[in-house]
Amino acid sequence: MKQSKFKKIVIFGVGLIGGSFSLALRKAREVDSVVGFGRSEQSLANSMHLGVIDRIGTDVAAELHDADLVLLATPVGQMAELMSRIGPHLGTRTLVTDCGSTKSDVVREAYAQLGDKVAQFVPAHPIAGAEQSGPSAARADLFQWKKVVLTPLPENSAETVARVRHAWELCGAMVSELTPSQHDEIFAAVSHLPHLLSFALVHDLAQREHRDILLSFAASGFRDFTRIAASSPEMWRDICLSNREALHKELQLYIAELTNMSSALESGDAAKLEQTFRAAQQLRAGWKMQQ
Amino acid sequence: MKQSKFKKIVIFGVGLIGGSFSLALRKAREVDSVVGFGRSEQSLANSMHLGVIDRIGTDVAAELHDADLVLLATPVGQMAELMSRIGPHLGTRTLVTDCGSTKSDVVREAYAQLGDKVAQFVPAHPIAGAEQSGPSAARADLFQWKKVVLTPLPENSAETVARVRHAWELCGAMVSELTPSQHDEIFAAVSHLPHLLSFALVHDLAQREHRDILLSFAASGFRDFTRIAASSPEMWRDICLSNREALHKELQLYIAELTNMSSALESGDAAKLEQTFRAAQQLRAGWKMQQ
Numbered sequence: 112m113k114q115s116k117f118k119k120i121v122i123f124g125v126g127l128i129g130g131s132f133s134l135a136l137r138k139a140r141e142v143d144s145v146v147g148f149g150r151s152e153q154s155l156a157n158s159m160h161l162g163v164i165d166r167i168g169t170d171v172a173a174e175l176h177d178a179d180l181v182l183l184a185t186p187v188g189q190m191a192e193l194m195s196r197i198g199p200h201l202g203t204r205t206l207v208t209d210c211g212s213t214k215s216d217v218v219r220e221a222y223a224q225l226g227d228k229v230a231q232f233v234p235a236h237p238i239a240g241a242e243q244s245g246p247s248a249a250r251a252d253l254f255q256w257k258k259v260v261l262t263p264l265p266e267n268s269a270e271t272v273a274r275v276r277h278a279w280e281l282c283g284a285m286v287s288e289l290t291p292s293q294h295d296e297i298f299a300a301v302s303h304l305p306h307l308l309s310f311a312l313v314h315d316l317a318q319r320e321h322r323d324i325l326l327s328f329a330a331s332g333f334r335d336f337t338r339i340a341a342s343s344p345e346m347w348r349d350i351c352l353s354n355r356e357a358l359h360k361e362l363q364l365y366i367a368e369l370t371n372m373s374s375a376l377e378s379g380d381a382a383k384l385e386q387t388f389r390a391a392q393q394l395r396a397g398w399k400m401q402q
Numbered sequence: 403m404k405q406s407k408f409k410k411i412v413i414f415g416v417g418l419i420g421g422s423f424s425l426a427l428r429k430a431r432e433v434d435s436v437v438g439f440g441r442s443e444q445s446l447a448n449s450m451h452l453g454v455i456d457r458i459g460t461d462v463a464a465e466l467h468d469a470d471l472v473l474l475a476t477p478v479g480q481m482a483e484l485m486s487r488i489g490p491h492l493g494t495r496t497l498v499t500d501c502g503s504t505k506s507d508v509v510r511e512a513y514a515q516l517g518d519k520v521a522q523f524v525p526a527h528p529i530a531g532a533e534q535s536g537p538s539a540a541r542a543d544l545f546q547w548k549k550v551v552l553t554p555l556p557e558n559s560a561e562t563v564a565r566v567r568h569a570w571e572l573c574g575a576m577v578s579e580l581t582p583s584q585h586d587e588i589f590a591a592v593s594h595l596p597h598l599l600s601f602a603l604v605h606d607l608a609q610r611e612h613r614d615i616l617l618s619f620a621a622s623g624f625r626d627f628t629r630i631a632a633s634s635p636e637m638w639r640d641i642c643l644s645n646r647e648a649l650h651k652e653l654q655l656y657i658a659e660l661t662n663m664s665s666a667l668e669s670g671d672a673a674k675l676e677q678t679f680r681a682a683q684q685l686r687a688g689w690k691m692q693q
Binding site: 238258260297298300301302304305306307308309310311312313314315316317318319322324325326327328329330331332333334335336337338339340341342343344345347348351352355358359362363364365366368369370372373376377379381384385387388389390391392393394395396398400401 | 529549551588589591592593595596597598599600601602603604605606607608609610613615616617618619620621622623624625626627628629630631632633634635636638639642643646649650653654655656657659660661663664667668670672675676678679680681682683684685686687689691692
């Protein structure tokens with residue numbers, strides 16, 4: 112299906128993710144005007160200055176009724192309030208997508224806050240790193256060859272999903288589709304759990320009196336294992352709570368795995384340890400990140 | 403103290419570590435002759451071909467009586483047998499050092515196997531990455547600016563410790579000293595536990611029927627967290643068993659930490675999660691690897 116240009120896009124949260132979305136569509140010359148909303152006046156002014164957005168929004172109602180697409184790029188914890196703010200003002204042809212790292216919770220809020228207009232919302236999760244943040248870190252190629260997962264709703268029309276998919280594809284992303292619960296189970300296992308485990312290890316060490324001595328001997332294995340423990344505490348608090356059911360399930364499985372390994376250590380079970388390590392080593396050594 | 407050149411060094415296990423030690427001393431022109439022993443004829447022949455060693459050893463007794471320094475660079479699990487083989491043949495002026503990642507266990511074996519000659523053994527742990535292995539991966543600068551921990555024995559004379567320290571410093575290493583148990587407690591926390599946790603996560607996923615789908619969505623956080631799960635299963639089996647007491651203690655503390663986080667998740671305790679993540683984030687973001 113031939114897709115037309117976006118006349119007007121409105122972005123809530125013009126940081127690394129929201130800003131990069133804007134830059135990508137502008138670079139592709141597929142959007143006429145990008146309006147940004149955000150909580151920090153200074154950050155929005157900086158976005159204007161950097162050419163990330165065309166205008167700073169001041170009146171939500173006025174900006175939304177004729178917008179083609181709205182991007183919700185705020186932290187997951189702010190999504191409910193944001194949806195309640197925009198819901199009443201969405202134009203009949205305005206589509207909405209988001210950038211939340213969890214989906215079941217966001218979808219639940221969308222049903223609660225958007226009412227009938229939930230059909231206009233196509234949930235998305237762009238899987239793009241976020242070591243830096245803010246509009247000055249935004250770049251047009253952030254999503255190039257990165258995965259974006261859509262979790263369409265039964266209420267979405269095929270055209271609506273295709274249009275939102277098109278926007279993400281214009282950013283250079285590889286778009287796939289999952290159900291919200293499939294999405295949350297997968298990311299609990301491969302993203303949320305590892306983050307929680309990395310935070311837990313560093314927190315464990317942070318409690319020790321001689322932590323500085325411990326850290327002075329830490330080498331590259333520790334450095335890589337704990338890189339994600341330098342991530343934003345607020346963002347990960349929100350993600351963990353938002354996906355707490357799937358994450359709790361994964362955490363129980365992992366604690367059971369550690370309990371097994373603890374028994375193997377105690378009994379000096381060399382075969383069990385080697386077998387466990389080998390299964391892991393074979394899977395990990397044969398894996399290549401697809402993005 | 404002015405240190406003289408090493409006339410003859412004998413290396414058991416001419417791989418990445420043993421080979422790099424040889425190359426570093428040869429590059430510094432501080433050794434006349436390096437003799438290599440190993441379990442693979444082909445690997446030893448390759449070492450000769452690459453100029454890593456001068457000669458392949460065939461007679462342990464003949465080579466050891468006039469050696470200045472012996473380097474034990476085999477896996478920790480082979481150390482006891484190796485010590486029993488070399489003990490009877492060490493010259494009265496021959497010093498011994500090793501490269502084991504654990505120290506209490508190696509020291510225990512040294513007392514058992516070397517008898518009176520234990521005074522000639524200065525245990526060492528060079529903290530140098532080992533993503534590749536074998537003599538072809540060896541390089542003269544592997545230990546440059548890397549830490550080497552010595553865990554001297556009460557039986558070592560000051561001169562003996564100074565001489566072994568000198569050899570490692572010639573490799574460009576920064577040498578520090580700890581007791582064997584200090585060493586093992588520190589490395590259980592910052593190295594052995596993270597390795598075990600990383601293996602455990604990948605093993606956990608390896609058991610799932612839909613592991614390929616899970617892995618297809620794994621991104622850079624997972625990649626870095628699990629990099630060390632591609633390490634050698636045999637080597638880590640040996641290290642975990644060799645340091646099982648300290649490692650088991652660390653693992654219990656970590657399981658307790660996860661149990662706390664599991665409760666916080668269950669009860670939706672946002673403050674507890676954020677506090678934990680923030681303490682970790684602050685420590686990790688402020689840390690720089692010293693080597």
